[in-house]
Amino acid sequence: MKSVIVCSVKGGVGKSLIAASLGIELSKRMPTVLIDADIDSFNLSEILKVEEDIKVSRDSIEIAGIADNLDFFSMGLIAKGKSVSMKTLQYVNILQDVLRRGRFNVNLKESVLVFDVPAGFSDIHRELIKMQVETLVGAVVVTQPASYNDAVRCINNLKFFGVPVIAVVENMAYFQCSQCGKKYYIFGEPTCVELAKEIDARYYQVPLSDNIRTAVELGLAEIPDELYFVSDIADEVALLEPATESILSKIGKKARKVVRENIAKAVIAALKKINTEFDLKQWVDKGYGGGVIQITITDEDKEVASLCFKLDKQKAKVVIVRSAKKVDVNVIATLDALAKIARKEITAEDAFLMGEITVFGEGAAIGSLDFLTNIWSKIADEVYAKLSPIARFII
Template sequence: MSDLQGQLEQAVKGYHDPYLGSDLFEAGAVKNLSAEDGIAKLDIFLEYPSEYLKAGIEQMLQIALENIEGIDSAEVTIDWAVSSHKAHENLPNIANVKNIIAVASGKGGVGKSTTSVNLALALAEDGAKVGILDADIYGPSVGMMLGMPEGTRPETVDDKYFKPVIAKGIQSMSMAYLVTDKTPMVWRGPMVSGALQQLITQTMWDDLDYLIIDMPPGTGDIQLTLSQKVPVSASVVVTTPQDIALLDAKKGIEMFRKVNIPVLGIIENMSIHICSNCGHAEHIFGEAGAEQIAAEYNTELLGSLPLSKYIREQSDIGEPPVAHDPASEVGMMYRHCARTMAAKLSQLSSQAVPDIQITDD
């Protein structure tokens, strides 16, 4: 290796990708690095949505390369595309869906649906094609959060397939689009599981990089059936810092482990409250619990969201923070979580996952 080539490589290694957790060489993202007649050329390929980031990364790398003696100018190109990952090798793919990410919680009331919607919107903001499936049959709320009016119905094709409802740039499907707010879903578990499988497989998703599934709360039969019968690529567990919520979050992680679905990480909601009057910050529900669980289960804390009136108000009026103001402080928090999640998924091995035996003990 020439001295100049070594300097070029060191300059590129000086950029540490915060989402991949490594430099670009370690991540295998450098496809070409060369120099001729004082012009350096660098081609980078990332496997997570990077449309928002790439101009800034290109500029940083360009400056780093042009600071090398003998380099008059640098041409840096960053491309990206999302690859397909599949946890269940024995399950057929969902047509036109590359990756399915299940967002789950061990208990209700921790902000799972709010998180699901904002993650989906955040991935779309970064350039991905995204869909969201509201799998909470008993309490579907995704349609409302996306600002869809009551009575919204999906188009049908050949009386067999649904077209997803487009809302704020993402594709969506929910039981709320098929029933009214005044129709309680008084169904037993097998009926719910069957209905959800139909919603997933009979929706004509349009070339999705990611399908986010807002799972029902809990770790019962419905969740287990979905996890075993839908080709889920990976999962995310949402919790709050409360001890009881953290205990249920552990159950959620264990459930996914039993069915060999990787857990990309934990998102902690309501982690801190900042007083709007005096600015005092207080951990109302506890502190550092999700971080401890992430360490215990060898996963990571994807992000922490505050207990915020803004999040609640925007979600209630159908304008989630990422849709209303993606550059807001809360919007950027969700976007950071989504990028970290997508980058972790891109690093999963594509090898087949071995079958395991599930027992009742």
């Protein structure tokens, strides 16, 4: 089994159209399951004109078979026009439940899963990527000329989580007059061709076309000529295989265990260095200090170290707090984030913006960001120093 995601940062760029077309084309090559992962804003069932009910029982979920070699799941077939708004955990649990208990018409183990994921890039996307970590072969990014910066953010987000981009599709790129053949760039000149070259991804343009509208009205019974390239993407996806666990990866797991055992000492050492290497008076002058900050480091969603400290206003020094009845600010970071910061691949601020470092506490999420990210950079360096050279390469 393998999977591919179709994504965009901005809504309304034709993401679901490309996902539906890719699912149809892939089904001509191998067993395919098209999953509308946009649970609270589903419209794949409308594009494909699928109206049948999905039967859900305690033991199974009946998956719709909408064509030869093509199965389909959408919350729209359950909600039937009702509004849906769910928390991330519930959102992901539904999709996991579908894969575990679904009664598929195709052989799931031999299938490719095509996920039409929600627009944007929130914790939902993080969980969906994590859910597919062993099967994901890549992503198709859909954008339009007026959304260049959104496309850049989408690609950077995928890169952050190690997801390769297979293709960049620039929809609504132009309108071509049927009488004179002249192209009109209604939303501006296409902007993403160079961006696709930089990441060695395929690049395609989709025009504004009445043929596409007609094809959607007919449930994509035939893929319109304007989407010819979907066949090329399907060919590539059919050949791709998910990465298997390497010997280096296995060594990396052992390296993580060593780091976990020494990480608390590394954090304490880092805090001591902060007192000698940072001018903490500047932070006191800015109003920080006095409150207790708890730092927690996690790995694979498990806590591996936790420590409390505060910035002493009188001495302008970081002081470790052995026991705290009240914690004013709670900062949580992943071991992966610390490794990336130490390797200078990202900054602590990048990790915060991508949710790899989270900050809780009144006025803390933004107000103390500069102070906390400076501290985290030092902690990252110290933790990374505990890794052997090969472990640094792996993690």
